[in-house]
Amino acid sequence: MNQWDTLTDIFGCRWDEAEIPACAADNICIAWPSMLSGVDRTFPEKASLSVLDFGCGGGLFCRCLHGLGHTVTGYDRSEELVKVAQGNVPPEVLVTSNRTVIEGAAKYDLITSIMVLPFIEDLHGVLGTLARLVKGNGVIIQAVFHPEFVMDNFKTNRLVTDFSSETNSGFLELEKGVKIPVHIRSESEYRQAYSRYGLAEIYRDSPPFSQEFLAKYQMPFSTRYPEYLIQAFGRRAA
Numbered sequence: 001m002n003q004w005d006t007l008t009d010i011f012g013c014r015w016d017e018a019e020i021p022a023c024a025a026d027n028i029c030i031a032w033p034s035m036l037s038g039v040d041r042t043f044p045e046k047a048s049l050s051v052l053d054f055g056c057g058g059g060l061f062c063r064c065l066h067g068l069g070h071t072v073t074g075y076d077r078s079e080e081l082v083k084v085a086q087g088n089v090p091p092e093v094l095v096t097s098n099r100t101v102i103e104g105a106a107k108y109d110l111i112t113s114i115m116v117l118p119f120i121e122d123l124h125g126v127l128g129t130l131a132r133l134v135k136g137n138g139v140i141i142q143a144v145f146h147p148e149f150v151m152d153n154f155k156t157n158r159l160v161t162d163f164s165s166e167t168n169s170g171f172l173e174l175e176k177g178v179k180i181p182v183h184i185r186s187e188s189e190y191r192q193a194y195s196r197y198g199l200a201e202i203y204r205d206s207p208p209f210s211q212e213f214l215a216k217y218q219m220p221f222s223t224r225y226p227e228y229l230i231q232a233f234g235r236r237a238a
């Protein structure tokens, strides 16, 4: 059984009303603007891109990208989250858990991936796939856990448990009994990993929690350090 299938309450939240859902507020208010700023900077002239959101979860970022005029495909291995995502996106957005669909499609201008790679042990296997699926002049933009955020929270409230500093991995237990292995990698480890595929870093950001955000949303963890590390990689100069 795919562990993510049991987390639809957390990663499959709906956003039908004006208010941003609290379960995704940090993602939407902090990670998304930086991801979108990375898109604007790396594609200053192109208005409409073909985009793959890899590990799209409940599909909210797919919906956002579609709203910005892009042609969007969402892929996630969790069939339950894909079902939720299909209910969250307009019919023009394809969301699938079938890998052959994305492997068989035309290559993408842009691949986005928000908080997926920390949960992947075989990083090289996945980066190899993404590098194959992105166009030669395309870009991959990712959000991952910022290592300082994880270390700070590991010490204070054990957001990540059983953390081993030898392997830099531990477990995230967002719901009792569902322990998901998590792998914390630094910005330079990602740079090195992408360099195997001829992809170089062209954008990097660590967006902090703003006072305005913290006044509105209560986070169940320490917000002293940025939660997200955003990096974009491409086969062209920064």
Ligand SMILES: C[S@@+](CC[C@H](N)C(=O)[O-])C[C@H]1O[C@@H](n2cnc3c(N)ncnc32)[C@H](O)[C@@H]1O
Pocket (backbone or CB within 6 Å): 004, 011, 027, 054, 055, 056, 057, 058, 061, 075, 076, 077, 078, 081, 113, 114, 115, 116, 119, 120
């Ligand atoms: C923390 S959630 C993030 C979901 C979404 N990107 C978001 O920002 O809300 C991690 C997602 O990665 C997906 N995932 C984990 N391993 C994957 C893999 N090998 N291929 C595709 N998706 C994967 C999970 O099913 C889950 O939806």
